[in-house]
Amino acid sequence: MKGKGKVWIFLTPMVVLVVIFFAIPVVLTAILSFTNMDYTFRWDFIGLGNFKDIAIDFVIPKVLLNTLIYTFTTLALFNVGCALLISLLTTSMPDRWGSFFRTLWMLPRLTPSVVYGILWLWIFDPTEHGLVNFIRAQMGMPPQDWLHQAPMVMIIVANGFIGASMGMLIFTAAIKAIPTDYYRAALIDGASWWMITRKITLPLIKWQLLFVTAYQTLSLLTSFEYILIITNGGPTFRTEVWALYTYHMAFSNYRFGYGAALSVILVIIGIVFAWLYLKMFKFEDLMQKPKVEVD
Amino acid sequence: MPTIRVVNLKKYFGKVKAVDNISFEVKDGEFVALLGPSGCGKTTTLLMLAGIYKPTGGEIWFDDQLMNNVPPKYREIGMVFQNYALYPHMTVYENIAFPLRAKKMEENEIKKRVHDVAKKLMIENLLDRKPGQISGGQQQRVALARALIKQPKVLLFDEPLSNLDAKLRMMMRAEIKKLQEDLGITSVYVTHDQAEAMTMASRIVVFSRGKIMQYGTPDEVYRKPKNIFVATFIGNPAMNLIRNLDYIKEKGKAFLVSENLRLELPEDVAKKIEESKNSGKFILGFRPEDAKIDQKESDMGFWAYVYVLEPLGRDLIINLKVIGTEELIKIFAEDEVNIKKDEKVFVKLQHGKIHIFDSETEELII
Ligand SMILES: Nc1ncnc2c1ncn2[C@@H]1O[C@H](COP(=O)(O)OP(=O)(O)OP(=O)(O)O)[C@@H](O)[C@H]1O
Numbered sequence A: 001m002k003g004k005g006k007v008w009i010f011l012t013p014m015v016v017l018v019v020i021f022f023a024i025p026v027v028l029t030a031i032l033s034f035t036n037m038d039y040t041f042r043w044d045f046i047g048l049g050n051f052k053d054i055a056i057d058f059v060i061p062k063v064l065l066n067t068l069i070y071t072f073t074t075l076a077l078f079n080v081g082c083a084l085l086i087s088l089l090t091t092s093m094p095d096r097w098g099s100f101f102r103t104l105w106m107l108p109r110l111t112p113s114v115v116y117g118i119l120w121l122w123i124f125d126p127t128e129h130g131l132v133n134f135i136r137a138q139m140g141m142p143p144q145d146w147l148h149q150a151p152m153v154m155i156i157v158a159n160g161f162i163g164a165s166m167g168m169l170i171f172t173a174a175i176k177a178i179p180t181d182y183y184r185a186a187l188i189d190g191a192s193w194w195m196i197t198r199k200i201t202l203p204l205i206k207w208q209l210l211f212v213t214a215y216q217t218l219s220l221l222t223s224f225e226y227i228l229i230i231t232n233g234g235p236t237f238r239t240e241v242w243a244l245y246t247y248h249m250a251f252s253n254y255r256f257g258y259g260a261a262l263s264v265i266l267v268i269i270g271i272v273f274a275w276l277y278l279k280m281f282k283f284e285d286l287m288q289k290p291k292v293e294v295d
Numbered sequence B: 001m002p003t004i005r006v007v008n009l010k011k012y013f014g015k016v017k018a019v020d021n022i023s024f025e026v027k028d029g030e031f032v033a034l035l036g037p038s039g040c041g042k043t044t045t046l047l048m049l050a051g052i053y054k055p056t057g058g059e060i061w062f063d064d065q066l067m068n069n070v071p072p073k074y075r076e077i078g079m080v081f082q083n084y085a086l087y088p089h090m091t092v093y094e095n096i097a098f099p100l101r102a103k104k105m106e107e108n109e110i111k112k113r114v115h116d117v118a119k120k121l122m123i124e125n126l127l128d129r130k131p132g133q134i135s136g137g138q139q140q141r142v143a144l145a146r147a148l149i150k151q152p153k154v155l156l157f158d159e160p161l162s163n164l165d166a167k168l169r170m171m172m173r174a175e176i177k178k179l180q181e182d183l184g185i186t187s188v189y190v191t192h193d194q195a196e197a198m199t200m201a202s203r204i205v206v207f208s209r210g211k212i213m214q215y216g217t218p219d220e221v222y223r224k225p226k227n228i229f230v231a232t233f234i235g236n237p238a239m240n241l242i243r244n245l246d247y248i249k250e251k252g253k254a255f256l257v258s259e260n261l262r263l264e265l266p267e268d269v270a271k272k273i274e275e276s277k278n279s280g281k282f283i284l285g286f287r288p289e290d291a292k293i294d295q296k297e298s299d300m301g302f303w304a305y306v307y308v309l310e311p312l313g314r315d316l317i318i319n320l321k322v323i324g325t326e327e328l329i330k331i332f333a334e335d336e337v338n339i340k341k342d343e344k345v346f347v348k349l350q351h352g353k354i355h356i357f358d359s360e361t362e363e364l365i366i
């Protein structure tokens, strides 16, 4: 066998999996979003009914705002910001220390997510048994009820600490792949650490920056397990994000049709962001011609 | 321009002694080559001069200033790297301007200087291309421009021509030499190509395994190699060696002998050998151009079989197998020699053009 036929043989298993576990659910969700299916599992097509309900749902503006704050603060401060900072710092120090610090940041990834969520509940426990309040007590300060004081900060920090590790790995690998001679040349030419970072390192890891930003935006938009464990969206919708709201609608209130409509909108939001990033990073410039030309 | 003085310089990477106690001097405005095989510590030495590596021991002086702890940016150095190290995402213009931007120079002045140096190196028409869009030879010029633009007092080259084809290499060789002479910048030039070192440098540091084997002018290292390493490393084809010889005296005459070979030595050579501290075993060396082919036996030489002929257009190299030792030697032939394969010929050595080394230390005796 030769040519195109062989390609299909290799691709088929993957294509089948994608169809069963991705394409079909997506189509079903899309269909579901035009129905009023509830806990009785009976359903009628109601056209754009669910979407009209979303437009007048009084919780939605709050949920939308929460989602944006949560996604972009976590992204900027941790998943990209902190990840980049750690990569830049740990690659500027002797490798022994660099590896040590990076391993430290990997630890949350190695912890099961429920354990990790509960860990943060303990850290922010409102009594003096919680880590933060314990430290405050040592300094003579009264305990605080963090869940009511700053629930958004809690979920951002908890997510950020675990989310930074992926960016860190990718950025570090990218920085280490930059030829050492670029840095030597720059040092001899008198460039400062800041100039080297801005003019050499960052432009050369642009592609990885785009990838991590886009990937993490989508993953922050759609994932909610830590929020579920730590605040469950509360108190009173203060940390209710879109994905969690979808989950609550579908699986707490059993409004499957409404939940499906919410997730369809989330997918559209995700696509819009992905498209924006590609524009922002001038994706066409990054896509080089193939290095090897074959038919 | 400073005089560079390197004193007992060492650089160890764990157990690897990349540079092991070397000393040499580069005079104000001089062009010195560091020559040696791969892995002998040339780049390491250069990076210490640049301030990228901290020496494990020893001192680096620029004139009377100790440089060991001076950061690279204050050393006023321009460096050309083996792979050029041009920043791929910047245009040629930005690459050349980079050192000036680091100095926060004014935009007008940067523009003027970039165009000046680009003109000198004939790359003005490439300024808005990226390094990936120009040829290796052009990249080389850009790298040179970037090294020159801040008007350095010291130039360091790390095998800058090794990625170019033979013809371009010859051309750039002459060009770099001319440029260096015009500017009078103290220069250290790393290479593993002896032809480059011989043609460009006023003095050559010959390296092996982190140590200096010899430091001298091209003529000195060629004519008076201090040891077997230098003798065989420099010169193409390499110096011929006949090993494992004993020194004997018979009826007042001195000979170097092996089982079937007997070479009479002139009196002055014999005297030098007797005066030297030696192990009793010797190596005879002579350059391919310092021997002649003859049909009949004469006073200093030996018999050999013609093994292979290598015509080079202008020259002819005759490969011979020495009778008695089976060692292979190469000799440049006279113009119109008429010899055939397997023929038995006499190899006649010239007085004053033979070198004798001690077998054990491999150091030159005469
Ligand atoms: N950063 C390093 N860590 C450990 N060993 C090193 C390091 N840099 C160089 N070495 C070792 O030191 C020795 C000298 O290396 P160096 O790069 O100076 O050789 P070189 O003469 O420049 O060789 P080449 O002609 O191949 O460039 C080599 O054995 C090399 O493996």
Ligand SMILES: [Mg+2]
Pocket: B042, B043, B044, B158
């Ligand atoms: Mg090298």
